[in-house]
Amino acid sequence: MAQEKDSQVTAAAVLAALSQIQDPDLHRDIVSLGFVSEADVNVCGDNVSVKIVLTTPACPVREEMKKQAQDLILALPGVGHAEVTMDAAVRSTGVGRGPKVIEGVRNIIAVASNKGGVGKSTVAVNLALALKDFGARVGLLDADLTGPNVPTMMGIPQGFQADSGLAFVERYGLRVASLGFVLRRGLPVVWRGPMIGTGVRQLMHDLPWGAEGELDYLIIDLPPGTSDASMSAAMEAPIAGAVIVTTPNAVSLEDAVKAVSMFEKLSVPVFGLIENMSYFVCPHCGERTEIFGHGGVREAAEELGLDFLGEIPLQVDVRTGADLGVPIVESDPGSPVAQAFAAIAQKVAAKTSVQHFFAEPAPAGA
Numbered sequence: 001m002a003q004e005k006d007s008q009v010t011a012a013a014v015l016a017a018l019s020q021i022q023d024p025d026l027h028r029d030i031v032s033l034g035f036v037s038e039a040d041v042n043v044c045g046d047n048v049s050v051k052i053v054l055t056t057p058a059c060p061v062r063e064e065m066k067k068q069a070q071d072l073i074l075a076l077p078g079v080g081h082a083e084v085t086m087d088a089a090v091r092s093t094g095v096g097r098g099p100k101v102i103e104g105v106r107n108i109i110a111v112a113s114n115k116g117g118v119g120k121s122t123v124a125v126n127l128a129l130a131l132k133d134f135g136a137r138v139g140l141l142d143a144d145l146t147g148p149n150v151p152t153m154m155g156i157p158q159g160f161q162a163d164s165g166l167a168f169v170e171r172y173g174l175r176v177a178s179l180g181f182v183l184r185r186g187l188p189v190v191w192r193g194p195m196i197g198t199g200v201r202q203l204m205h206d207l208p209w210g211a212e213g214e215l216d217y218l219i220i221d222l223p224p225g226t227s228d229a230s231m232s233a234a235m236e237a238p239i240a241g242a243v244i245v246t247t248p249n250a251v252s253l254e255d256a257v258k259a260v261s262m263f264e265k266l267s268v269p270v271f272g273l274i275e276n277m278s279y280f281v282c283p284h285c286g287e288r289t290e291i292f293g294h295g296g297v298r299e300a301a302e303e304l305g306l307d308f309l310g311e312i313p314l315q316v317d318v319r320t321g322a323d324l325g326v327p328i329v330e331s332d333p334g335s336p337v338a339q340a341f342a343a344i345a346q347k348v349a350a351k352t353s354v355q356h357f358f359a360e361p362a363p364a365g366a
């Protein structure tokens, strides 16, 4: 129980005030959601301190909620000072939801599209880094077994584990694994369907992803198409959600729709669509050119009843960063394109938190 000496304020009154704050994604108040309880409220004289524990460090309304909590507490009679601390503990999706969970991984997020070359790997890498920059512990699994691009994009030499065997490496604060680590550069790899399933399973379950601290998010970069790798990934572990990357042109969009229906059939929630190569801003004159058209993905998302997660411009330093092994979110986190990835990361994190609450019974008293 909180101290009530020399003060009319009680922890219960503080909680009652805080229960006016709604989580915009979960549509419930933060007290019934368990983000704050009596044990998180400390009253000392006219000082009130409170800790609110969100479900992700990438919460888009973190600062807004903090301010709201501060104002509500200060408005209570007998309160002179209010100190609100925001914390985060990422909860796990998928426990008890069909396939075997990956030990030490709280949430798996798949990045997919039916079409090749639309920017899945670029999004996977930068999304992982953006989530990490918010303070989450993040892993990146390259499930593209025939053409793994994650090593190059992350500046990790191809084939450097060819003799030692596959292990994940730490890079830019991420835990990364790719079959590209064990495949020598230039050697073609021919996989038959069942072998791909085995490869994906091994990447997911045979590596100690959660060693030395659980991962909040494991981002999976999928190859194009409704291939064996995508099916295996969805069947081998509970995926919190898939994000579908597409360019705004009609042909890519048609393929994106196929990816959406594949995930729906596999009972994997689709978090929404990302429009990549949305437009090009000329670095010389600043003129904006909409090479693949613009806005088509937002419209398609609306038609499909899915969320539009954001748009990434076609920008030279996104491509050079990938080729040089320093992704844009790492090399220039303040740039508009890195900020676009950060906003997408917040939406994805919020969607993941929502999945958690759907997967679990509501807390008592809610």
Ligand SMILES: Nc1ncnc2c1ncn2[C@@H]1O[C@H](COP(=O)(O)OP(=O)(O)OP(=O)(O)O)[C@@H](O)[C@H]1O
Pocket (backbone or CB within 6 Å): 115, 116, 117, 118, 119, 120, 121, 122, 123, 144, 147, 149, 222, 223, 224, 276, 277, 312, 313, 314, 315, 316, 318, 319, 320, 322, 323
């Ligand atoms: N927004 C962007 N601006 C500039 N270049 C980009 C952008 N997005 C992706 N690229 C470049 O386009 C190429 C294809 O991107 P990427 O490899 O991420 O696509 P992919 O969908 O993963 O391809 P695949 O289907 O082969 O796996 C890469 O050279 C990448 O650097």
Ligand SMILES: [Mg+2]
Pocket (backbone or CB within 6 Å): 120, 121, 122, 144, 149, 221, 222, 223
């Ligand atoms: Mg790729």
